[in-house]
Amino acid sequence: MENVRATFRFRQIGIIHTQFKEKKGMPIQGHLAPETHGTVEVFPEFAEGLKDIEGFSHIVLVYCFHKSEDYDLLTKPFLGKTERGIFAIRAPQRPNPIGLTTVRLVKRRRNILHVSGVDMLDGTPLLDIKPYVPEFNHVDNIKRGWLEGHLDKPGRTRAHGRFGK
Numbered sequence: 001m002e003n004v005r006a007t008f009r010f011r012q013i014g015i016i017h018t019q020f021k022e023k024k025g026m027p028i029q030g031h032l033a034p035e036t037h038g039t040v041e042v043f044p045e046f047a048e049g050l051k052d053i054e055g056f057s058h059i060v061l062v063y064c065f066h067k068s069e070d071y072d073l074l075t076k077p078f079l080g081k082t083e084r085g086i087f088a089i090r091a092p093q094r095p096n097p098i099g100l101t102t103v104r105l106v107k108r109r110r111n112i113l114h115v116s117g118v119d120m121l122d123g124t125p126l127l128d129i130k131p132y133v134p135e136f137n138h139v140d141n142i143k144r145g146w147l148e149g150h151l152d153k154p155g156r157t158r159a160h161g162r163f164g165k
Helices: 044-050
Strands: 014-018 037-042 058-064 098-109 112-116 124-131
Touching: 037 044, 037 124, 058 112
Parallel strands: none
Antiparallel strands: 014 037, 014 124, 037 112, 058 098, 058 124, 098 112
């Protein structure tokens, strides 16, 4: 099998606005902070693509970790002290700095989506939006790997600054 490496170019379709100006203090996952709110501004030339989005309670935002610099293939995650492989954690420093968060869609006003459960920096470039569909996204009989036992510890829902400002 041939080993082909490709380079891709993505087009920003909007911008995500949140109260978070720096990484420290941000939720480590949006689902763990449903009280956080933000807006998703879809650029006017893509606004028509929002037709019928109001029918969904949740949407998946695909975005760029635009403030992330460099990466290590082994790093310590937010919820641990042991180095793990970058593909076994959800740190923002990655070979391809792509983020993914499922948020609750509160309302739509033209090309602006009001959402809750945000975990991204203010000014984050939006790459795509997908509807959250439980029948497509939910799986049973999962294993949580090294995270088993770490997710139920109180007070571990906010970033502590290890991954920079």
